[in-house]
Amino acid sequence: MPTTTIAGRQIDVDAEGFLTKPEQWDEELAQTLAANIGITLTDAHWVPIHFLRKDFETQKETATLRRVSTVGGIPVKDLFALFPGKPAKKMSYIAGLQKPKGCV
Amino acid sequence: MRTLVILGGGTAGTMAANKLRDRLAAEDWRIVVVDKDDNHDYQPAYLFVPFGINKSKHVRRSRHAFIDDGIELLMGEIDRVDPEGKQVHLADGRELDYDYLVIATGTTPRPDQTPGMLGPEWRKSVHDFYTYEGMLALKKALKEFRGGRLVMHITELPIKCPVAPLEFVMLADDYLTKKGLRKATEIVYVTPLDGAFTKPVASRELGHHLSKRGIKVEPDFMIESVDQEAKVIRSYDEREIAFDLLVTVPLNMGADYVARSGLGDELNYVPVDKHTNQSTAYPNIFALGDGSNLPTSKAGSVAHFSVEVFVENFCQLAAGQPMTHSFDGHANCFVESGKNKALLLDFNYETEPLTGHFPFPVGPMSLLKESRTNHLGKLAFRHVYWNVLLPGRPMPLPAEMSMFGKNVETESAHA
Numbered sequence: 357m358p359t360t361t362i363a364g365r366q367i368d369v370d371a372e373g374f375l376t377k378p379e380q381w382d383e384e385l386a387q388t389l390a391a392n393i394g395i396t397l398t399d400a401h402w403v404p405i406h407f408l409r410k411d412f413e414t415q416k417e418t419a420t421l422r423r424v425s426t427v428g429g430i431p432v433k434d435l436f437a438l439f440p441g442k443p444a445k446k447m448s449y450i451a452g453l454q455k456p457k458g459c460v
Numbered sequence: 461m462r463t464l465v466i467l468g469g470g471t472a473g474t475m476a477a478n479k480l481r482d483r484l485a486a487e488d489w490r491i492v493v494v495d496k497d498d499n500h501d502y503q504p505a506y507l508f509v510p511f512g513i514n515k516s517k518h519v520r521r522s523r524h525a526f527i528d529d530g531i532e533l534l535m536g537e538i539d540r541v542d543p544e545g546k547q548v549h550l551a552d553g554r555e556l557d558y559d560y561l562v563i564a565t566g567t568t569p570r571p572d573q574t575p576g577m578l579g580p581e582w583r584k585s586v587h588d589f590y591t592y593e594g595m596l597a598l599k600k601a602l603k604e605f606r607g608g609r610l611v612m613h614i615t616e617l618p619i620k621c622p623v624a625p626l627e628f629v630m631l632a633d634d635y636l637t638k639k640g641l642r643k644a645t646e647i648v649y650v651t652p653l654d655g656a657f658t659k660p661v662a663s664r665e666l667g668h669h670l671s672k673r674g675i676k677v678e679p680d681f682m683i684e685s686v687d688q689e690a691k692v693i694r695s696y697d698e699r700e701i702a703f704d705l706l707v708t709v710p711l712n713m714g715a716d717y718v719a720r721s722g723l724g725d726e727l728n729y730v731p732v733d734k735h736t737n738q739s740t741a742y743p744n745i746f747a748l749g750d751g752s753n754l755p756t757s758k759a760g761s762v763a764h765f766s767v768e769v770f771v772e773n774f775c776q777l778a779a780g781q782p783m784t785h786s787f788d789g790h791a792n793c794f795v796e797s798g799k800n801k802a803l804l805l806d807f808n809y810e811t812e813p814l815t816g817h818f819p820f821p822v823g824p825m826s827l828l829k830e831s832r833t834n835h836l837g838k839l840a841f842r843h844v845y846w847n848v849l850l851p852g853r854p855m856p857l858p859a860e861m862s863m864f865g866k867n868v869e870t871e872s873a874h875a
């Protein structure tokens with residue numbers, strides 16, 4: 357797995373740039389990750405990101421868009437407004453998690 | 461005397477019941493199967509009947525004909541499971557005590573979950589093909605279709621048989637060509653994924669198959685609503701796709717009683733250990749087939765292979781021994797591509813579908829490549845399903861996936 361330097365730190369990432377070691381993440385890193393994909397984090401952005409991190413602790417995998425909406429209580433429409441185009445990928449990237457599994 | 465209750469008499473439930481009845485002594489174990497009706501459908505035919513590849517009379521048989529003697533088959537709607545009290549409550553008030561429970565009630569298309577999908581045009585210009593009724597309505601609609609925009613749409617993953625929508629557009633291409641309507645038809649494939657399929661090699665290969673047929677792919681489309689009056693589907697990011705004939709895969713969900721019993725995730729699938737199908741919450745509950753949250757395809761082949769592993773483990777459990785068998789996520793799917801040809805996918809949790817050859821006992825089949833042998837294999841499978849698989853007879857296919865014959869691509873690490 358490649359490593360990269362983000363915000364002056366060595367970070368382990370996969371081929372698409374998603375963190376492979378979620379423990380290397382903190383909120384400061386999230387700001388940089390968000391900036392990398394053109395997003396400035398506001399309070400509204402932090403709600404789903406904190407949900408993803410908390411959910412990952414118990415589930416050991418990244419919540420899907422549906423889970424963020426039904427369990428996290430954030431409407432899908434709002435997630436598209438906060439993370440335009442590909443909210444599931446963008447949220448998990450900023451939260452330092454793998455993208456949610458698209459089941460085959 | 462101990463009791464095993466199996467909820468659902470479909471592929472997984474029927475196979476598990478029959479195989480365990482052969483293995484567990486009748487004086488020690490009572491086996492009960494519960495289902496809401498006596499209709500067992502050969503579900504791959506839901507896709508084939510609209511194109512006339514299978515006849516509707518070949519789809520449906522009685523469940524009880526496939527449940528062996530010595531197994532009780534109860535007809536009834538399941539109200540809820542009480543996992544603490546180890547009881548199943550049926551809607552008519554009957555109660556069933558169990559020592560072990562298998563949840564095998566599958567997944568169901570839920571058009572009610574997308575605003576506008578169930579409207580006056582449902583099964584007129586807006587169709588599904590994952591149900592018996594949907595299959596019949598679509599057969600009629602295709603017969604009456606005179607060209608225009610044919611849109612195949614997937615609401616959200618996971619879905620039952622994830623290759624079926626790809627098969628649908630390739631079969632439609634062939635069907636409309638034969639009817640002289642292909643030039644008058646635009647076929648569009650609308651998916652929430654970023655390509656034709658989830659895994660890189662299969663997505664690339666299957667993507668080629670769509671583009672060479674002139675089928676347009678609209679990726680990353682998360683549907684918000686169907687507007688039946690304007691005949692468009694709308695996404696959350698405000699894209700609109702117009703249709704004359706829409707064939708949609710509605711949101712797939714596990715049974716509602718699973719949610720009422722507190723046993724499901726956000727889509728009513730039962731969280732299980734992916735190698736044993738054992739519930740992560742209750743060690744005396746297992747979920748087999750489409751109703752579990754196994755991170756692989758919801759497909760008959762997965763039900764088949766995982767049931768074989770489950771039966772071995774359950775016999776050990778019944779004998780008071782630790783379970784030593786492990787399911788590897790093996791799936792094996794034919795993909796009908798039209799013109800009497802088909803592709804074959806073979807994969808598991810660790811290995812994505814690759815190109816190469818599949819070591820089938822009667823001769824090699826090509827993987828991820830069209831061939832007539834694959835198509836004949838698919839057609840023959842209906843007989844194998846009714847006569848070998850459901851009765852629980854041995855199949856010459858190992859449950860564990862083999863790397864023999866597969867072309868490994870070094871750059872294609874797991875998706």
